[in-house]
Amino acid sequence: MSKKALLIIPPERFNEDELFQPKAELESNGIDVTIASTKTGEIIGDYESKATAEVIFSDVFASDYDVVSVIGRSGTNDHLWENKELQDYLKQAYTNKVLVTGICAGAVTVAKTGLLTGREATSIQ
Numbered sequence: 001m002s003k004k005a006l007l008i009i010p011p012e013r014f015n016e017d018e019l020f021q022p023k024a025e026l027e028s029n030g031i032d033v034t035i036a037s038t039k040t041g042e043i044i045g046d047y048e049s050k051a052t053a054e055v056i057f058s059d060v061f062a063s064d065y066d067v068v069s070v071i072g073r074s075g076t077n078d079h080l081w082e083n084k085e086l087q088d089y090l091k092q093a094y095t096n097k098v099l100v101t102g103i104c105a106g107a108v109t110v111a112k113t114g115l116l117t118g119r120e121a122t123s124i125q
Helices: 018-028 074-079 084-095 103-110
Strands: 002-008 032-037 041-044 050-053 068-069 099-102
Touching: 002 018, 018 032, 018 050, 018 068, 018 103, 032 050, 068 084, 084 099, 084 103, 099 103
Parallel strands: 002 032, 002 068, 068 099
Antiparallel strands: 041 050
8 A cells, every 4th residue: 555645735825845846756756645725726836836735634534644744835824824623633643643744834833733842843944
C-alpha cells in the first residue's frame, strides 16, 4: 500500500513554492498527494499560480493519511491560523499517529494546536 499525504492550503493566497516543491518531491517518491482546503476547486496562490483543492480537509479522515501538512503564506495567516476546526483536525491526526507538519506560516497553525508545547521547532524569521 502506498503512503499518502494531505497538503492543506488556504482558500486563497497560498505559497506556490511551499506547495508545489514538496508535492513534487513526495510524488517522485511514490507518495500519493491530496490537496485540501476549506473549499474545493481552483485556488489562486500569492503569485497567481493555480492549484486545485480536491477535498475539504474536514470531509476526509486524517487517519487515512501518513502525513498532514499545512502550507503557508498570507492566506494561511488570514484563514487558517485561528481556524478551530482545523486545529481540532490536526490534534486528532496527531492522536491517530499521523505526522503533522507545517511549512512557514503553516507551522503557526500547528503551534496554535498546542502540539509543539515543550518541543523544539524551527522556523525562519
